[in-house]
Amino acid sequence: MEKRTKLWTMVLSIVLLLSLLTATALAAPLTNIDTVGNGESASPDASPKPAKELPKEKASELIVFVQENDTLYAQPESVVFNNGGLVYNNGATVYNNAGTVYNNSGIAYNNNGTVYANGGVVYNNSGNVFNNGAEIYSQSGEVRDIAMADAYKIDLSSDLRAYLNIDNAVDGQDIYVKDGESLGFSPKEGYNILSANVSSGDLISNKFGNYTLSNLTEDAVLNLQIKPLPPVMSLENGTYFSSQKLTISAGENAEIYYTTDGSEPDESSLKYSGPIAIDRSTAIKAVAVSRGLEVSDISSANIGILEVTVPEFEKQGEGYPFIEALPVTVKNSGTIEAEIANAEIEGDNAENFVLTHHSGQKIAAGRTMDDYWTIRPEGGLKIGNYNAKLVFTSVNGERAEFKLSFTVESK
Numbered sequence: 001m002e003k004r005t006k007l008w009t010m011v012l013s014i015v016l017l018l019s020l021l022t023a024t025a026l027a028a029p030l031t032n033i034d035t036v037g038n039g040e041s042a043s044p045d046a047s048p049k050p051a052k053e054l055p056k057e058k059a060s061e062l063i064v065f066v067q068e069n070d071t072l073y074a075q076p077e078s079v080v081f082n083n084g085g086l087v088y089n090n091g092a093t094v095y096n097n098a099g100t101v102y103n104n105s106g107i108a109y110n111n112n113g114t115v116y117a118n119g120g121v122v123y124n125n126s127g128n129v130f131n132n133g134a135e136i137y138s139q140s141g142e143v144r145d146i147a148m149a150d151a152y153k154i155d156l157s158s159d160l161r162a163y164l165n166i167d168n169a170v171d172g173q174d175i176y177v178k179d180g181e182s183l184g185f186s187p188k189e190g191y192n193i194l195s196a197n198v199s200s201g202d203l204i205s206n207k208f209g210n211y212t213l214s215n216l217t218e219d220a221v222l223n224l225q226i227k228p229l230p231p232v233m234s235l236e237n238g239t240y241f242s243s244q245k246l247t248i249s250a251g252e253n254a255e256i257y258y259t260t261d262g263s264e265p266d267e268s269s270l271k272y273s274g275p276i277a278i279d280r281s282t283a284i285k286a287v288a289v290s291r292g293l294e295v296s297d298i299s300s301a302n303i304g305i306l307e308v309t310v311p312e313f314e315k316q317g318e319g320y321p322f323i324e325a326l327p328v329t330v331k332n333s334g335t336i337e338a339e340i341a342n343a344e345i346e347g348d349n350a351e352n353f354v355l356t357h358h359s360g361q362k363i364a365a366g367r368t369m370d371d372y373w374t375i376r377p378e379g380g381l382k383i384g385n386y387n388a389k390l391v392f393t394s395v396n397g398e399r400a401e402f403k404l405s406f407t408v409e410s411k
Helices: 002-030 056-062
Strands: 063-066 071-074 079-082 086-089 093-096 100-103 107-110 114-117 121-124 128-131 135-138 142-145 151-156 164-166 175-178 183-187 191-198 202-205 211-214 220-228 238-240 244-246 255-259 276-278 282-289 299-305 307-309 329-331 338-346 353-355 359-363 374-377 384-394 399-409
Touching: 063 071, 071 079, 079 086, 086 093, 093 100, 100 107, 107 114, 114 121, 121 128, 183 191, 191 202, 191 211, 238 338, 238 384, 244 299, 276 282, 299 338, 338 353, 353 384
Parallel strands: 063 079, 071 086, 079 093, 086 100, 093 107, 100 114, 107 121, 114 128, 121 135, 128 142, 151 220, 238 299
Antiparallel strands: 151 175, 164 183, 183 211, 191 220, 202 211, 244 276, 255 282, 282 299, 307 329, 338 359, 338 384, 353 374, 384 399
């Protein structure tokens, strides 16, 4: 009699223990659950249908603990506690802490495992769900398309996709690399990758700035340091003899800020919006600014603008002996120095005019020069019209021509 009493006491203890385990497991995963998935929303307090009341004599058969390396084909009405094994779930309720569940029509409480859901309900707290139509209640886990089941996810260290060309990547979608395949990427025009490393796999680059990521063994984080290249000016440094229009370009998604007073530009400087008219000698400095990136290095262009006035000669009668040389006036009204490389007289009657200097000269900012180059006609020319041109060439190869004329009449 005493033995029988002890046996019943043990059975009741086991039944009570199993009941407590089941109640605890059912309650635990349902706290603070947010809702996402398949275009439908569910209440944060949503919960699965309650498990069917099980006869006590079957409880020990329908509650299963699956350990690491175990494989279980779970049947309807089963309650499975999966701590590292593989469960093919055809209608059971699975509490999955670190294992893999192929969930065809059951319910899986997934805390850190992987679930291939083909129509069941998944309460996913931090694991991966490969979703083929299941209803997902996801608190912090990731839900992937079933096509990505054999792929590794690539996360960028920050939001840098706007500055990259990534092979086969679609804007707004996550980036995956299939098992055994590789991923290629490169900076967009106007950007430079300063450094790159990855938490898993091999990353190599070539001299053209193209990168290839391969041999991944797990999901990976790609750490990149990207910087915009300096803006590109449409005009070279140098001197010009008429007003100019300067355009500035930078990489896609970059804004340009510039100054014209010699100071260093930043985001509080003038914002570039179109061609800049330059009618006086000016120093332009510009930077490219892109969201989330370091500001580019400064690009600059020193644009000298010179205003040149050549002399006009009065008509002379035949046999005149000599005419006084008149100055060529060169005005630099800007804020930087300009420079002329050389001066020549060209044309059919070039030999009938005398130029005092053929060499170049620098013209300081704000200065007007009228005492260096002078021109006069030769003395004693025959009756006729004499035409030539003064040609100035700047240090940057800019060439400007100015018409000269002189008339000799009969007395």
